[in-house]
Amino acid sequence: METALDEFCEGRVPSGPYFDHVLEYWNERGRSNNLLFLTYEELKRDPHGHVKKVAEFLNCPLSCDEAERVVEKCSFERLSKMQVNRNDNGRVHWSGTKFGSFFRRGEIGDWKNHLTPEMAERLHKIASEKWVGSGLESRLLAE
Template sequence: MEKSIPKSDTAELPAPDPNNPFYFPDFVLPSGLLFNGVRVMKCPVKDDPMTHLKKIYDLPMRVDDIIITAYPKCGTHWVAEILHMLTSGATEYSGRIKAYTMLEFCNDLTFLDTLTSPRLLNSHLYMAQLPRGMVDKKVKMVHMIRNPKDTAVSLYHHLNQSASKQFTFDNFLKGYPCGDYIVFSQQFDYLRQMAEFEKSHPDHPIMHIHYEDLKQDPAAIIKELSQFIGTPASDDFCQRVAAACCFSNMKKVDPTRERPECLRLLTEKRLEIYRKGVVGDWKNHFTVAQSEAFDEFLAEQKQKGFGFTPRGEL
């Protein structure tokens, strides 16, 4: 028999916000502003969001910069550590998490001027809001792609750390496909804009990495990545990087890393970045009805064109 909820408990629940009926955490909600035709996120920095995005857009770039671009929860922390080891030539972990060089989280962008080359930058912003100098300098881009159902599960758990109890997985799945409750919209909107950029700039150096391929054969992908960034590495070194950057090791070292102050503006709690890092975890979360509803969403996106077709079940 289903347990009834005492009236005293139901009385404490806040009324749904008509602008946020599925209880998404405030920091990912669209700000209502547009920059270069794309919604502006509430960057947790000292400047107002529009000012910060303008500074990012005008950020001077170097020809040997490398930037990781991806929709959230597609493996940017993972590949950032791999790139750190490839460019440093050693399997020593970075002392800072990637948020220090994440453009929308970098509180003072002049800090990036102090970094030695090659700089390893990263962002979840759409191409229209990334530094315009990237095109002229042909800055190398590493683009991560992940199965949409696994991405959704990972994103829900990440956002849930800063959300109310009303932000259930079911509410997430109702709001996520709309693209109205997350400033980054949904994953396929991101993938389509990336595909449009590549179509408009066919000679721009971009390496697309599927999360699932990196899980299946990390050393081989790391080898390709080393060649792409111009720092060829031996098979042995790529194997050692793969071992050092396996999920269990990354999760173990994460608490020892330095974190920027801006993260505290999002939540007082320490955000956990590493949860499971496996392929196919969506099967442990989606009910049959939720999976069928999400499949309808995927079918609609396929009609529009995925941009890049993810690996795994669709």
């Protein structure tokens, strides 16, 4: 876990420097109508509202019943139990991650079960430094 954290913090992962990517999109959100910025925590707190928000953003508004069906079909509980997601048969994502490891618990704050306080402090420090003054730090670091 420490090696993975080092690589993540240094931006040496297939998805690149996370903190820079997030800040770039955060800063662009006010300048572009083609960008919708959502967090996992927001989706977990209000899945129906955010499914409707995504649909409206895509110019495909949904009724409450349609949004409910989307939430049910895309729920963590349903997707994590699907055989295709539980048994990856050794398949590996382009990032090097086994497909079966994309699903953990789906709970906000589960990072506390995987990171030491020192690891969490390191992430918090980097995010605070990268995002200082953006308004992003108070929004995302509160979780």
